Amino acid sequence: MKESEQTMDDLELIPTDQLLPELAEYVGIPSVSRSATIETMREAAGWLANQLSFADGRMVETDGFPVVRADWLQAPGAPTVLVYGHYDVQPTGSLDEWETPPFEMTVDGDIARGRGVTDDKGPVFIVLKVAQAFMAQRGGLPLNVKFLFEGEEEIGSPNLPQYVKDHAEELAVDLVISADGAQWRPTEPSLSIASKGLATLSIAVTGPTGDLHSGRFGGTVANPVHALSTILASLHDESGRVAVDGFYDGVAELSPERRAEIDAVRFDDEEYRESVGSPELFGEAGYSTLQRLWERPTLEINGVEGGGKYTVIPHIATGHVSCRLVGLQDPAKVLAAITKHVESLNTPGVTVNITTDKGGVPAYRIDAGHPAIAAATAALNYVYPGEEVLLAVIAGTLPPTTMFEKVLGAKTIFFSFSIADEKLHAPNEFLRLRRIQEGMRAWEKLWILLAAGLETSAQGASNGEVK
């Protein structure tokens, strides 16, 4: 929206160009959780805590990098939300591939470029700035807000679950709003109503004690790569369906209504195919590409390794498998089903060892009729008048979401103003500058709507607004 369109009731938002120096300061702290020192991470956390001084912003140490906490709880009777985000960033990758230095935020036309600018420093910065505007112009926030920003999201949040468990009472809320989790694509506003679960395992096939000369021993022993190939090939049938008994337990038949909803989303197979570069799209028969992406579980082989281009019979070959889960699929049961399937195969002459990974994550879903989705939709409608808000699915996995639901009993909505095409995790990560004003306005509206509406969720009063 243009700033001239704001109504009398809207907050005065600081123009983007005046905000950029401060965002550049934040992006300039190289808080790469995979490699930074604790001092650097504390510098980023301290920067955030300082921005939250109006709400007792503070660093809290964990066994890893600190979390940043703040609470503004002076809206009696109003709902309480937890704002989640992270201050750590991905490694830069090769510096040669960056057009400008990753930790020197650079404005380039209508974007700002820099590591973390869209994942997740920019989206968190937007929340800080709208909160500060509320404090300055209204003397308070429209609802109670607990802030929780972690410094280990890019390394799998190893210490967050324990922190949340240990502080469950302190963190009790009605709703979690994640400032992380990019919107789907730049062509329309969207909200995510689901994300897939995750379960992973590795299969190691061993044969002889060491690599054997393929001539001097060829024909006498089973080849582990061969056995592994047989195992991996057996995991799907020819139509692309997972051929593991029990894999689909907990997956509901895709309803005609949901099929129709997805079919109504503008999605061009050929455009998508070109963007990924595959010669043709492929997947489970009986579903459209978007139906598969959003609603169907998958089993992918992420990697294989064994031997090389030299004449050996390798003594070991390993395959790595990950499954994305939907519905009520249980990660542990999925791994057990795959294990049983693999063990039932005939692979003479080799030993098959399966290592299932801990930390499986079930799928997450928030009802499209949830009042928080209604409020978020309305907030986006306000900022993007006339554009339909798409209810999308994050086909990836968002472990904190599931954890918040389990530990705090609260649903999460994603309200990030990052877009999935902004080179997250890649060189030349960027943020569209217009999203800063749009995001601030949307957060303002979201909080106001939630303040008015979350309490009425039992009556489903907001359902009518959902697209």
Place this chain on the structure above:
Amino acid sequence: MKESEQTMDDLELIPTDQLLPELAEYVGIPSVSRSATIETMREAAGWLANQLSFADGRMVETDGFPVVRADWLQAPGAPTVLVYGHYDVQPTGSLDEWETPPFEMTVDGDIARGRGVTDDKGPVFIVLKVAQAFMAQRGGLPLNVKFLFEGEEEIGSPNLPQYVKDHAEELAVDLVISADGAQWRPTEPSLSIASKGLATLSIAVTGPTGDLHSGRFGGTVANPVHALSTILASLHDESGRVAVDGFYDGVAELSPERRAEIDAVRFDDEEYRESVGSPELFGEAGYSTLQRLWERPTLEINGVEGGGKYTVIPHIATGHVSCRLVGLQDPAKVLAAITKHVESLNTPGVTVNITTDKGGVPAYRIDAGHPAIAAATAALNYVYPGEEVLLAVIAGTLPPTTMFEKVLGAKTIFFSFSIADEKLHAPNEFLRLRRIQEGMRAWEKLWILLAAGLETSAQGASNGEVK
């Protein structure tokens, strides 16, 4: 044999302990063809040429490392043989694994340890010393000998074929005797009557342009590792037989006679299984382990690679395949058959690229009744009285053998006093010391028998001596 057993007619051989300092000198030159400088390689070649001064020993430059040539052709009417071997050695591998420094030959009980001592410096040294003994005590060799030692055997002899083609006339001989090619096992003397051919290719399966996030793109595109696994799994049937149409073209049915011959060889499956460490032996149904090893062609997957243990759909997966050939299998036709097989498979959504490698080698075989085999058998019988000489197969591939047959029209026999268990190519390579005297005596007898007998090959006069 004990030295006291030598007959009046035998050469006086220099005792091993007097020979060792000279062998140590040769082993001490680190002529690792994969990494050494041309100067080091010339030092080794020069050492050899110097030993052959009685036959005009000389280094001859090639496009790579020099060959060593020498000719003693003063036995008119006697046959002419080419003695082949190599002066280069394998890399040492990790020095930590060596009990003593690889290039300081160390006598340890009844063995000498050092890189190259058994592959192929010791076996070549044996020939030099017996030739020198003939020269010193008899004033000449019993037959005409051309010596050809290369410095690139361990890197695939890239320049030898061209050298031999360019000097085919100069190298014309009745027989090649290889001082390379270890005997099968320490329990009995053996001669190799065949070696397998080799044909190799790689299969690259590509899908999307780059690795894709397995969540955000899962279910929309074919996974190259999956397609590769399907391809690799299809190359054999469940019984272990190669399932590629045309693969077995040129492979004769294994005759009941040959089956019986092999069955008569003492070979303990369980002992063999323990030595390789596989949980059980496995291979093409209908053949014993040794029948498969010696007489059946194989197709092995030497390696696979693609992606890793992280949640991606890899954009490429590669498999490397090598086949060992027997009988009249044509390497080019075998590769064409595999290519056709792979291309006939249904692998939607990916692109399959097959790269067949040049330099395929057909199988090699010398008739068990060949007079040279008879002579070699008799020579071994003389040195190992009462022990049956085993006619074995080298299940590996010996490219020079095939090349000599093609370019010079001469068969090769293997007459090395290395044994396959002497850690060839591995740390702690060693040579049994007793083999130096045994080897010298055997070469002496071989040359004398060939001088008398090769001319009679047309009459098959020696056949009766073959085991």
